[in-house]
Structures are given as C-alpha cells and as structure tokens.
Amino acid sequence: MSVVRDLRVLLRLRDFRRLLAVRLLSQCADGVYQVALATYVVFSPEKQTSPAAIASAMAVLLLPYSLVGPFAGVLLDRWQRRQVFLYGNLLRTVLAGGTAVLLLSPVPDWLFYASALSVTAVNRFVLAGLSAALPRVVDEERLVVANSLSPTAGTLAATVGGGLAFGVRLLTDGSDAAVVAFGALLYLCGALASLRIARPLLGPDPDQVPPRLADALVSTARGLAAGLRHLAARRPAARALTAVGLMRFCYGALLVTVLMLCRYTWTATESEGLALLGIAVAISGAGFFAAAVLSPWAVGRFGPFGWITLCSAAAAVLLPALALPFAPTPFLVAAFLLGLITQGAKIATDTVVQTHVDDAYRGRVFSLYDVLFNVAFVGAAGLAALMLPPDGRSPLLVGLVAALYAVTALLARRGRVSTKKG
Secondary structure (H helix, E strand, O other): OHHHHHHHHHHOOHHHHHHHHHHHHHHHHHHHHHHHHHHHHOOOOOOOOOHHHHHHHHHHHHOHHHHHHHHHHHHHOOOOHHHHHHHHHHHHHHHHHHHHHHHOOOOOHHHHHHHHHHHHHHHHHHHHHHHHHHHHOOOHHHHHHHHHHHHHHHHHHHHHHHHHHHHHHHHOOOOHHHHHHHHHHHHHHHHHHHOOOOOOOOOOOHHHOOOOHHHHHHOHHHHHHHHHHHHHHOHHHHHHHHHHHHHHHHHHHHHHHHHHHHHHHOOOOHHHHHHHHHHHHHHHHHHHHHHHHHHHHHHHHHOHHHHHHHHHHHHHHHHHHHHOOOOHHHHHHHHHHHHHHHHHHHHHHHHHHHHHOOHHHHHHHHHHHHHHHHHHHHHHHHHHHHHOOOOOOOHHHHHHHHHHHHHHHHHHHHHHHHHHHO
C-alpha cells in the first residue's frame, strides 16, 4: 500500500522523527491541559454550565490571540524555530505549574483564566512553528504525506493526552490540579525533545530576515501587511483557508452542542457526562487517524480542492441524518465522520498553503491560519450560545451548519476549477 510505504520512508528521516516527537509531546500536553480546563469549566458539580458560559470561556482563552497571533508570525519568521519549541515548552511548563497551584487555592475565576490564557498564548507560537518547519525536514514530493502524518498524529496525541487526563483524574479522586501538573511535566518533555534537533535546521534562513530582534519588532505591522499581501496574491492558499475556516466554524458549533448534550441530556451525572464526552473525543480522534491514512490517496486522486469539496459535501449530506435524532449513537457516528472530514480538509489546506507560500512568509501565514481557526471557533460558540436551548437540542442550528458545509463545498469546487485553469 503506497500510503504505508510513504509513511515508512518518512519515519526513516531522522529530522522528521525528531520534529514529530516535539509535536507529539507538546500536543499530548495540550490535550491534558484542555481536558483539565473543560472539566473545571463545564463539568464541575458546583458550576451551572450554559452555552453562554462555554462561549465566554472560549472567548477569554482564544480571542486575544486573534490580535496577537499575526504578530507572533512575524517573530516566527525571524526567530529560530528550534528555539521557539525549546523556550516555548519550558515557559509553558512554568505557567501550567502556576495554573495547578491556582486550582488548589480559593482564587477568583478571572485569575485562573489569565493563567490559562498565558499557556494558550505560547501555544500559538509552537503550533504555527511546527507547521512552518515541516517543509525543512521533508522533500516536496512527500509533503502531502507529511501533512497527513504530522498534524494528524499531533491531534491523536492530544486525544491520547485527554485520555491520560481522565486516567490521572480518576487516580487522584477528581483533582484538576493534578491533571494540570501532569500536563506541565509533558511540556517539559517536549522542551527536552527539541534539543535533539540541530539549532539552525528548521530555519528561517538568516539571510531572509532582519538580523536583530529590535528590527523585527519595529517592522511587525509592516511585516503583517506584507504577509497579507503575499497571501492575497496566492489565490489558491487564500481560498483554501477560507474553506477550512468555514469548516472549523461548523465543527465548533457542533462541539458546543455535544458538550451540552453530554452534560444535560444523555447522562444523569457530571461524571457520566464527562465519560461520554471522552468517548466522543476518542471516536473523533479515530476519524482524524482515518483521514491521515486516506488523505494522501484522496489528494492525489482528486487534488487538494477536490478532496476539500468531497469532504464538505459529505458533511452537508450526512450531518442532518445523523444529528437531528439527537441520540448518542448517531452522534458518535457523526463524531467519527466529522473527525475524518475536518482533518482531511485541513491536510489538503496545509499542503496548498505550504506549496503556494514562500518560506520567508510561512510563519506569518500559518499564524494567520491559526488566528482564523480561533475566530471561527469562538464565533461558532457565540452562535451556539444564541441558538442552543439548555438541553442542547436545536434542529435549526444543525440545519444552519449543514448549509454552511454546502456553501464550503461550492467554494472549494470553484477553487478546483480556477486552479485547473491556472
């Protein structure tokens, strides 16, 4: 099987393996940390959760980086990416340890959110840097396969981290602080793993950027504008980002729906709801893995835009049939399919962006990509807060999401046609 053969070839590449190890450890820690936040905000027995509360938490944790993210990209195109992984994970080790201490103390919620916000801030640098560094460790011929394996493996690592978080919580009698402390340990392992990569290997090349950090900071606004102009001139990359942003919006709205259904409709207690959510996340993770195996063949057969079109069209057709009964089993089937569809479209988009954006601009563009994900996710949570009843059942929201998937399919199809003409 060609996919398996290509994966074996990639895993023989020493530098790819080392970069992948940094991603796996970092995103596993992210999964642990995110589950700790979810259990504290959504499933704490003393908290009365609502869609508005979930949306507020997402806004506090993600929206500020809609402003900071592009500036992080300008710095990523000037800092050595290996050092970003090293110092970023060391900083997150300290910050996550501080969050664990706060969870053991009677502090106001805003202080807890400020601490969580700091960890999320560093995450913007690490994830964008991992994507920008990938073309430095594989050749262009295998970039699609690398985009299938690396981000998807990271997502699976985050899913495994979520499972480990549930296990730690069970062993420590529901201690969210212990879970966060475990995440801090994994961040430290990610920092140590980055030391195995040669410092200049991941770029950017010194002759492509200003030599001093002060110059980089002064030119941040100018650099952001240049990155936007560069992206605007690369129509395929801009179109692919628009499509995947819409799909991220749909995924976010459905995630809030599942959170409310697990919390109030499908289960009788908070612990049962948290367990069912864990199952849904694991099944969705299996869909991400299926996308990693299927996408290289699908992108080769249909092209990147053809695969995005197929994914979004399938979601538009299948979602109403699976979601409208608002029953656990069909929703779990939908979790698998949407995991496959969402990650499949992201793999195709990563490839389009990496092949149409120059290396000197990749950090900026991937930071903009990250910001787009944040804005889409928070916007979806806000819409869900307006439309969802307390039990999470909203046929109107499901219909709206299905319509957005259909619009995305049309947009991606236009991208495929224009790319063929070009």
